[in-house]
């Protein structure tokens with residue numbers, strides 16, 4: 001770690017705003033940086049700088065809300081710089097367009113009632129955002145119950161078709177794989193309110209097994225099955241592959257990034273975009 005001046009330091013080859021110190025007990029490097037300066041780097045990593053200013057502003061408000069929610073005076077730090085919180089790689093990631101979005105929304109955060117809203121976002125919802133309770137359990141939140149979204153069609157992941165080999169499908173079956181015999185078909189059932197099937201049933205020559213869709217995706221991999229909005233799964237027993245058709249990329253809860261881009265192109269401002277994906281919330285000052 002190298003201090004450049006009172007406002008900048010270098011760590012592992014990257015320049016960061018703020019100051020840094022090493023925690024004596026754990027050896028962790030902790031940086032202290034003003035929220036708005038932290039957001040310059042974060043927003044540019046979360047959304048392409050070439051996207052409409054209103055969509056970048058909506059993303060900036062969400063990223064700020066996330067920080068304020070996580071702020072914890074009882075811990076030595078508030079956030080980690082990875083996807084576990086938000087990707088933060090310092091000054092070199094910054095761009096004039098995303099810095100402008102942070103500046104234009106300075107101090108604004110998404111509120112629900114007296115507190116901050118719980119925020120979530122993913123790349124492309126595929127046509128309907130997911131409810132937080134269906135995705136992750138917990139108490140249903142009125143502003144995270146899912147909305148129909150017609151604005152993310154420009155994403156290359158709005159509709160997708162993936163081919164999955166029998167071996168991968170069998171891995172999703174785990175110790176039930178042997179019991180069902182030769183795999184013959186896959187059916188999807190129990191759709192939630194957004195249309196995402198909760199279960200996949202694998203039928204074989206000697207039985208069937210019903211597996212939670214989220215577990216299937218986790219085992220096979222979120223790159224192979226980009227979202228849980230799966231519309232069709234056709235198994236070809238001759239080729240021993242399944243053709244999976246689906247929609248969207250990511251968990252689909254909350255803010256649809258490609259949808260925000262589409263909404264901005266229709267003339268919606270950041271407040272209207274956020275009101276669409278988080279109905280009942282308001283934008284307040286921090």
Ligand SMILES: [Zn+2]
Pocket residue numbers: 124125126127128129149150151152256258259
């Ligand atoms: Zn969408």
